[in-house]
Amino acid sequence: MPVTHARKPTGHALKVARKRGDVWYLKLRLPDPQRPGRLRQTKKLLGPAWAQRGRPPEGYYTQGKAEEKLREVLVDASRDIGTTVPGTVSHTFGEACELWLAYLATDRGRGEKTVRDYRASVDRHLTPALGADTDIGTITTEQVEEVKEALLAKGLSRRSVQKLMVMLYGICKRAKRKKWIATNPCEDAERVKLIRSGDFNVLTVEEVYAVAREADDAQDAALFVVAALTGLRQGELLALKWRDVDFVGRVIHVRQNFTGGQLGAPKSKKVRSLPMADQVAVKLDGLSRRDEFTQPGDLVFANPLGDYLDAKLIRTRFYGALKRAGLGHRREGKRPMVFHDLRHTFGTLCASSGVPVGDIQVYMGHSDVKTTQIYMHHAPKHDAAAKLTAAFVVASDVGEPVASTAGTEPGTE
DSSP states (O other), X not given: OOOOOTTOOEEEEXXXXXXXXXXXXXXXXXXXXXXXXXXXXXXXXXXXXXXXXXXXXXXXXXXXXXXXXXXXXXXXXXXHTTOOBTTBOOOBHHHHHHHHXXXXXXXXXXXXXXXXXXXXXXIIIIHHHHOTTSBGGGOOHHXXXXXXXXXXXXXXXXXXXXXXXXXXXXXXXXXXXXXXXXXXXXXXXXXXXXXXXXXXXXOOHHHHHHHHHTSSSHHHHHHHHHHHHHOOOHHHHHHOBGGGEETTTTEEEEOOEEETXXXXXXXXXXXXXXXXXXXXXXXXXXXXXXXXXXXXXXXXXXXXXXXXXXXXXXXHHHHHHHIIIXXXXXXXXXXXXXXXHHHHHHHHHHHHXXXXXXXXXXXXXXXXXXXXXXXXXXXXXXXXXHHHHHHHHHHGGGTOOOOXXXXXXXXXX
């Protein structure tokens, strides 16, 4: 168990981006010789980061080597003030959060916006609940469950609290991996249970075209139809270029994603391709005949300067078209329709048309088929009654009578 002491040195390794290459720092809180019993913040430059394969040359640091140096510095500082137990150094919850966020950015390759959103959630909810200066080794399963209940009591949705608990689990898991804690207090905590109704706020094909007819211009009309009939995420639509549209092969290639002002890989981190229906091809062909921005490297959906569209304005214009199409009521109630529901429209249409779940998973870029299966209650089950009838006929072999209704009129025997 880590040792808790008021003067215990703490710190974490931090990789900083530089124009000439990334470098590793140690961000430390060490004993202040001028103020006994106090800690002072300081930074220590280690050296350039090594991102290639193989053993790093002398003077270069990988994450593991930087953290090994951190442990040496902290153990030495603790030994100097006589508060250490050999091999043990305490770490705060705030440090564990920073360790996890750095891991997401470097090892997991999460985008800048994603990491920024995670940090905001940590700062807004988890840090106030547990305390940035709390020794992470003292956090218990009971405290984790208390945090969960407190967040629910504040009025956060069960989905939001579930995400926060997953984040807390990841923070503690990373701390355990680095041997900052012996056990993960989240492992035995009761999970937040979500109840899916199975219903989505989606449009029919007729409604999709009704909204498109009320769009502000031809590009918006095409955008709404393509979104609903391809299932592309909004960021994937914004990043789509003409070189990604293969009219001959009737395929759309999803290579990039534009969100939060940043261009990056799709959410799944994988390039994918999906078939282009004729209805989609017609809309895209119409856009390809405009006067400008039709070269392979140009954006399919572009602003008047040929640059990326504003995601917020797109959503605003979509809601306006929805209202003008007589579907404004879809924006009311507990779950008002949002632009992302056009993606759900695609999943639902595919399932109801009998497209196999595995194909839908590939088209939508889901990493887990469980995500895709939320649409499968829309899959046709035309032969379900016949299958049940056959099952009951088998049951008749043990003495239960079965009356056939084939060829009889309703109400007759």
